[in-house]
Amino acid sequence: MLLRGCLHIHTTCSDGELSPQRVADEYERRGYDFIAFTDHDYLLKPGYRKEYERVKSDLIIFAGIELTVFVKGYVHVNRIEGESEVLHIFNHISEYDLSVDQVLARLECVKKMYPIDAVEVTSKGFRVEEFENLDLPYPKIASDDAHAMVGIGRAWIELDAKREKDSIIKAIKAGDFWTCYI
Numbered sequence: 330m331l332l333r334g335c336l337h338i339h340t341t342c343s344d345g346e347l348s349p350q351r352v353a354d355e356y357e358r359r360g361y362d363f364i365a366f367t368d369h370d371y372l373l374k375p376g377y378r379k380e381y382e383r384v385k386s387d388l389i390i391f392a393g394i395e396l397t398v399f400v401k402g403y404v405h406v407n408r409i410e411g412e413s414e415v416l417h418i419f420n421h422i423s424e425y426d427l428s429v430d431q432v433l434a435r436l437e438c439v440k441k442m443y444p445i446d447a448v449e450v451t452s453k454g455f456r457v458e459e460f461e462n463l464d465l466p467y468p469k470i471a472s473d474d475a476h477a478m479v480g481i482g483r484a485w486i487e488l489d490a491k492r493e494k495d496s497i498i499k500a501i502k503a504g505d506f507w508t509c510y511i
Contacts, residue, residue, distance in 0.1 A: 338448075416447070
């Protein structure tokens with residue numbers, strides 16, 4: 330089954346402008362099949378998991394967190410939970426104001442701490458060709474990193490998988506998906 334999804338979204342549970350329910354409604358309205366709430370670790374509001382669980386939607390909704398990882402400064406890694414599978418994505422590699430070599434050095438450090446499964450090559454949902462065309466040993470995903478309504482629906486992935494969390498994660502880890510943009 331062809332599925333469309335976004336794996337990097339912020340809500341009012343951290344620094345996003347929209348509630349989890351409103352975010353889900355907006356992505357569902359745009360034809361998405363799955364999303365991941367990935368609010369910032371250091372800004373999480375108490376009870377954020379309960380907020381996620383209260384969302385009423387036909388979407389597959391992944392609970393995740395955007396981890397702040399300190400390596401020669403900081404970088405972000407999304408940790409997204411399936412039923413038994415876990416996905417780790419090195420986020421928005423073009424936004425650190427670093428050279429390609431510096432980003433690759435940070436990636437080497439981060440992969441010693443987390444089992445990196447994919448790399449996000451978009452910047453707030455926009456293509457960054459320098460990083461999109463980079464030869465990496467990881468699948469490259471496109472994502473919105475949406476914090477507000479204006480950021481929703483710019484970039485996504487599509488994949489052919491069963492409509493279940495672990496099947497989606499396994500397809501991403503295998504690189505069996507397409508990156509898509511408006």
